[in-house]
Amino acid sequence: MRAIVVEKYGGPEQLRPMSFPRPDPGEGEVLLRVVSAGVNPLDCRIRSGAMRDLLDCRLPMIPGWDVAGLVEEFGKGAAGRFRKGDRVWAFAGKAKVQWGSYAEYVTVPEPSVAKIPAKLLYEEAAAVPVAALAARQALFSRPGVGEGSTVLIHGAGGGVGHFAVQFAKNAGARVVGTASRTKQSFILGLGAEVGVDYTTEDFPEAVRRAVPDGVDLVIDLVGRKTLARSYELLKRGGRLVSLVEKPNEQAASERGAEAHMLLVEPSGEQLAVIGEMFDQKRLKTHVQKIYPLAKAAEAHRVLEEGHVQGKLVLNL
Numbered sequence: 001m002r003a004i005v006v007e008k009y010g011g012p013e014q015l016r017p018m019s020f021p022r023p024d025p026g027e028g029e030v031l032l033r034v035v036s037a038g039v040n041p042l043d044c045r046i047r048s049g050a051m052r053d054l055l056d057c058r059l060p061m062i063p064g065w066d067v068a069g070l071v072e073e074f075g076k077g078a079a080g081r082f083r084k085g086d087r088v089w090a091f092a093g094k095a096k097v098q099w100g101s102y103a104e105y106v107t108v109p110e111p112s113v114a115k116i117p118a119k120l121l122y123e124e125a126a127a128v129p130v131a132a133l134a135a136r137q138a139l140f141s142r143p144g145v146g147e148g149s150t151v152l153i154h155g156a157g158g159g160v161g162h163f164a165v166q167f168a169k170n171a172g173a174r175v176v177g178t179a180s181r182t183k184q185s186f187i188l189g190l191g192a193e194v195g196v197d198y199t200t201e202d203f204p205e206a207v208r209r210a211v212p213d214g215v216d217l218v219i220d221l222v223g224r225k226t227l228a229r230s231y232e233l234l235k236r237g238g239r240l241v242s243l244v245e246k247p248n249e250q251a252a253s254e255r256g257a258e259a260h261m262l263l264v265e266p267s268g269e270q271l272a273v274i275g276e277m278f279d280q281k282r283l284k285t286h287v288q289k290i291y292p293l294a295k296a297a298e299a300h301r302v303l304e305e306g307h308v309q310g311k312l313v314l315n316l
Helices: 041-048 129-140 159-170 181-190 203-210 224-228 249-253 268-279 293-304
Strands: 002-005 016-019 029-039 056-062 066-074 087-091 096-099 105-109 113-115 150-154 174-179 194-197 215-220 234-242 258-261 287-292 311-315
Touching: 002 056, 002 293, 016 293, 029 087, 029 129, 029 293, 041 056, 041 293, 066 105, 066 129, 087 129, 087 268, 113 268, 129 159, 129 215, 129 268, 150 159, 159 174, 159 181, 159 215, 174 181, 174 203, 181 194, 194 203, 234 249, 249 258, 287 293, 293 311
Parallel strands: 056 096, 150 174, 150 215, 174 194, 215 234, 234 258, 287 311
Antiparallel strands: 002 016, 029 066, 029 105, 029 311, 066 087, 087 113
16 A cells, blocks of 8 residues: 655654555454545654654654545454445544554544544545544533633644634634734634734733633643743633643642643544534634645645644545
């Protein structure tokens, strides 16, 4: 099968087209024929070696966790929920990070798989699983986001961010999003009440003007200085969730708040709920560009430049 393989950690140039044996589904797994694969910042961090201390990464590696495709074959004990030829999507994450979705075929645990909403194209569907699950879990892994609450989303115009804005808005929360100038109209159109251009404004000052009493939840998709300056914006009893680095729990505690890092978990059950929201037109996804599989390195370079609106996708 055609695949993109990483043989040693490094830059996008380490992503190389290769021919690789087709995998066989193990017990409880489904073999999927990949039509489209989403590209995520996490893919870039895994490729670079930055996630070696947090995840069990093995080389050689086929990257990629987002998949939209067709059910091809079943492992033992995994033939209950789907039929061969079903259109499905999945977060193809496993405990061992090695055989991902930048390939013609990928095996996925059956509980991670759900049917694609009827009106979504494969390219659109491939942009959803990891980003939408991350946004949903960051918002709702603990109660508190709903009518009367305020959510600050850093990187609101990116893959996870543009879903987080919609989920929070659908839940009745007030949404404040940080994004560059070129993404302001995009995030406001998704449902953000306030957009903060971090390139021209001091974001803590701008957020305080909009929410003088502080925010209930910060979703950090940026890290570093942005994360470090976000604790001061939390109200007492608030919460900060970072998806990119471990936050300073002490800094949050000093404000009577809490902070933790989220590692997104696969869930076919949650994907089914997300699919219903697409069917109900309560969610939409934005794909900035589609690349052929052989151009995966170019997609990683563009993503690492930091200006992608929504998602990038690879087509097989």
